[in-house]
Amino acid sequence: MDDTFQALVLDESEEGTTVSIRQLKPSQLPEGDVLLRVLYSSLNYKDGLAITGRGKIIRGDYPFVPGIDLVGEVAQSNASAFAPGDLVIGTGWGLGEQHWGGYSQWQRVQSEWLVPLPEGLSAEEAMIIGTAGLTAMLAVMALETHGVRPNNGEVVVTGASGGVGSMAIAILGQLGYRVVASTGKEEAHEYLTELGARRIIARSELGQGPKRPLDSARWAGAIDTVGGSTLASILSTLDRHASVASCGLAGSHELHTTVFPFILRGVNLLGIDSNTCPNDVRRKAWQRLADELPKALLARTGQQIALADVPSKSLEIVEGHVQGRIVVDVNA
Numbered sequence: 001m002d003d004t005f006q007a008l009v010l011d012e013s014e015e016g017t018t019v020s021i022r023q024l025k026p027s028q029l030p031e032g033d034v035l036l037r038v039l040y041s042s043l044n045y046k047d048g049l050a051i052t053g054r055g056k057i058i059r060g061d062y063p064f065v066p067g068i069d070l071v072g073e074v075a076q077s078n079a080s081a082f083a084p085g086d087l088v089i090g091t092g093w094g095l096g097e098q099h100w101g102g103y104s105q106w107q108r109v110q111s112e113w114l115v116p117l118p119e120g121l122s123a124e125e126a127m128i129i130g131t132a133g134l135t136a137m138l139a140v141m142a143l144e145t146h147g148v149r150p151n152n153g154e155v156v157v158t159g160a161s162g163g164v165g166s167m168a169i170a171i172l173g174q175l176g177y178r179v180v181a182s183t184g185k186e187e188a189h190e191y192l193t194e195l196g197a198r199r200i201i202a203r204s205e206l207g208q209g210p211k212r213p214l215d216s217a218r219w220a221g222a223i224d225t226v227g228g229s230t231l232a233s234i235l236s237t238l239d240r241h242a243s244v245a246s247c248g249l250a251g252s253h254e255l256h257t258t259v260f261p262f263i264l265r266g267v268n269l270l271g272i273d274s275n276t277c278p279n280d281v282r283r284k285a286w287q288r289l290a291d292e293l294p295k296a297l298l299a300r301t302g303q304q305i306a307l308a309d310v311p312s313k314s315l316e317i318v319e320g321h322v323q324g325r326i327v328v329d330v331n332a
Helices: 045-052 123-145 163-174 186-195 228-237 260-264 279-292 295-301 307-318
Strands: 005-013 016-024 034-043 069-077 087-091 106-109 114-116 154-157 178-183 197-202 219-224 238-246 268-271 302-306 325-329
Touching: 005 045, 005 307, 016 045, 016 307, 034 045, 034 087, 034 123, 034 307, 045 307, 069 106, 069 123, 087 123, 114 279, 123 163, 123 219, 123 238, 123 268, 123 279, 123 295, 123 302, 123 325, 154 163, 154 197, 163 178, 163 186, 163 219, 163 279, 163 295, 163 325, 178 186, 186 197, 186 295, 219 228, 228 238, 228 260, 295 302, 302 307, 307 325
Parallel strands: 154 178, 154 219, 178 197, 219 238, 238 268, 302 325
Antiparallel strands: 005 016, 034 069, 034 106, 034 325, 069 087, 087 114
């Protein structure tokens, strides 16, 4: 390990959040039983909010290293679960929010926050997937647990061109579902079709909210990243005993609905929390991602940037101008 290393650091003052690329010393790393040489991180909507200061994401002390995803090689380990040379993935458990995260060439973390990099998946591919892909797979698994099957009917995915939406469409498409992509970006239609969407609808079709407490049934299932009136619309149009997995609030954190979809159609509203997902479920989800997502699709959804590009890309992602997934090469 060198005497200094590169990291993206946030500071907070009365003027707001500031971001800079700095040289840090090993002694500045936080406590943890595993020392990692970080290979890649990724840029998520939550990272964008933290870096631009547009959301109260950081709960740790400043100065702070953000980045809710990382993949790296174990350099030192005081935990029996991992040994030097192991490749591991870190997501959730407050990484990049409460604890220093992935925007650093070196990081020290708790072993409980890590899972092994599955065989057949490269480090870069793991970060194309990242928290977004993990969340999407957890949503798919929740739908499956509640009886949603490819032959049941159409499954709608909202916020389709974003990170979670893109990964959800790719996963569902590979599993044979009839996927309907909901998006406000006409320029993304070809991209979404390539990922596996059978049909595309305008964001406004669901975004204006339900016309009545129970509308005509349309969906056998749904993965919603938007929340607000969009989620309310989905609930009112789910088929009997269908389910929606809720995993985002890009539109709103508020939900105004009625009990009618639940008591008259028996629909299910499933909450997806990838942050504190138990490690046995997390490992199963990562293995399925490695086994079921074609490498060509992963390449299609991902783009790579250097650590210095993170601030400008953060502004783009919070303003809705990013399509797919962004991998951050912390060593570039």
